[in-house]
Amino acid sequence: MLLDGKTAVVTGCGGGLGLAIARTLASHGARIVAMDRSPERADEAARELLASTERQAIAIAVDVSSAAAVAEAFAKLDRHQARIDILVNCAGIREVSRIYDLDPTEWERVIAVNLSGPFYVTREAALRMRETGGGSIVNVASVAGIMGLTHRPAYTASKHGLVGLTRNLARDLAGDGIRVNAIAPGTIRTPMTEGFFDDEGFRNGLREVVPLGDKGSSDDVANAVLFLASPLAGFVNGVVLPVDGGWSAEKAYTVGGGGNGYTAAAARTS
Template sequence: MNPFDLSGRLAVVTGCRRGIGLAMAEALAAAGADVIGVSAALEETGSEVEARVTAHGRSFVPHRCDLADRAAVRALAGWLGRRERPVDILVNNAGTIRRAPAVAHPDEDWDQVLEVDLTAPFVLAREVGRDMVRRGSGKVIFTASMLSFQGGVTVPSYAAAKSGIAGLTRALANEWAGHGVNVNAIAPGYIATDNTQALRDQPERDRAIVERIPAGRWGRPEDLAGATVFLASEAAAYVHGTVLAVDGGWLAR
């Protein structure tokens, strides 16, 4: 038996339309999982994530949801709970970032980032996890960050939210591990996505970041594929409460 085989599993991936979420959804499909994709602007048909998932012979169901809207997140959780097929893997990946010095960081930016990056993942994990606990099996994977370990600069709301994700990962693992539910997080390093475009557009900042990464390059979304499949699989059956850095060695410096 291949412990990384996800055949017959159903995965929900938030923030699946591009970047890290897109790569995660494809990786899970390549390992055998069917996918429900969630994103605020996800196309009903013809999306890139749909094409990538179905290319692996797996089914794809799109669901549009604004994760900044608490009522919409609850509605999403209710919709998932009413489906005949239960969720086996929940990947809480969707996130947003706002950049401004702390002394000028607007309340609305703080609220938006905390809602999308911390509250929505908790609400979904709580609602989907309730059924996983009842069934005695399931995998919850959060997307953390290097700023789950560090403070960053001009991103206080993001640093607070991602630090919260690390704590939430451990808290849920403490409660659910004994019920057969694995809760872990992946902390991407500096990955070339829309969220990091502002950094890559600053030549001096871009150079400083790359020079600090032992691997000598920005990460790519597909660099997260192996960690995602591992944490979603039976190979990680005894892995609970871990924040797994996939960072090219950034934290080792």
């Protein structure tokens, strides 16, 4: 199998996207360390992985926004004598508000989970990867990290920060044999977003801006993570891979210039 003998730590594993990623990695041979803020969701994820992939998983509860809690979680993992080959930073939260209405405590909470959290977790994982010859880190960013989205100032700032951290670490950790990449999902159908997809107006709006429409699923994201985490991407480092149905590409390549779709804006980026 592609990941046979590898151990993968997945944060936010109790959520729909994190669990889908963990399931895909496990189905290709990885042993999963399921981390989630909720002990119940971490345990439930481990049980689901055993049922669906017949592979045992280690469940660890951790609040990634706390450096001390993250250090304690990895100390627990050390007691399992499990080396870390893959890290997927998937834990994340979001807010929907304009800056006028965004309470500073909510800003701090989003930044703490979405940006400080991956920093704390990556630091602990990278220390261990360095001792065992390297590994692969995949950060789950967002199209909000490569574009500007409305009504999400904290979320957008946190994801832009995560993209910057990815590119910094790709250079800093390469000498230790650690690759660092990110994916940038668009609007993906998950249990958390299912309510939005029930709205026909929402789906129509999505189809207007996403060339491939509203069909993106958590499995699409999980397969992108699998590629970046695996030996298939052995020479891929510092990449931010959109999984957005062409949403971010469509912003640069618009119909124009004689109908060939190649605009001045696109020319400047090519």
